[in-house]
Amino acid sequence: MTKLQVRAFLYQLGCFAILFILGRFVIAEYTGITGIWIPLTAFIVATLVAPQFKALKTKDGEKLFMKWIFMKEVKEIGK
Numbered sequence: 167m168t169k170l171q172v173r174a175f176l177y178q179l180g181c182f183a184i185l186f187i188l189g190r191f192v193i194a195e196y197t198g199i200t201g202i203w204i205p206l207t208a209f210i211v212a213t214l215v216a217p218q219f220k221a222l223k224t225k226d227g228e229k230l231f232m233k234w235i236f237m238k239e240v241k242e243i244g245k
Contacts, residue, residue: 170221170230177219177232177243185212219243 167175189208193199199207217234230243 168221168228170228174219174221174230178216181219182212182216185216 186208189211190205193207193211194204215235217232220231220233221228222231231240232243233240
């Protein structure tokens with residue numbers, strides 16, 4: 167794995183973890199869901215909402231890109 171691929175993995179893991187923990191808290195506090203359904207629901211929500219990071223090789227070298235459900239275009243990270 168290259169340095170940018172590791173960075174993309176860590177960014178994706180960090181975003182997922184933050185959204186999972188936040189989602190788990192919100193679901194536990196403000197809904198009537200109990201038991202195993204709390205983390206399962208938080209997992210699904212975090213997976214769908216978290217941005218996706220990829221390190222791709224271009225003609226200018228390897229670059230890091232981000233795609234998110236709330237943005238139309240793919241954004242280059244760290245120009």
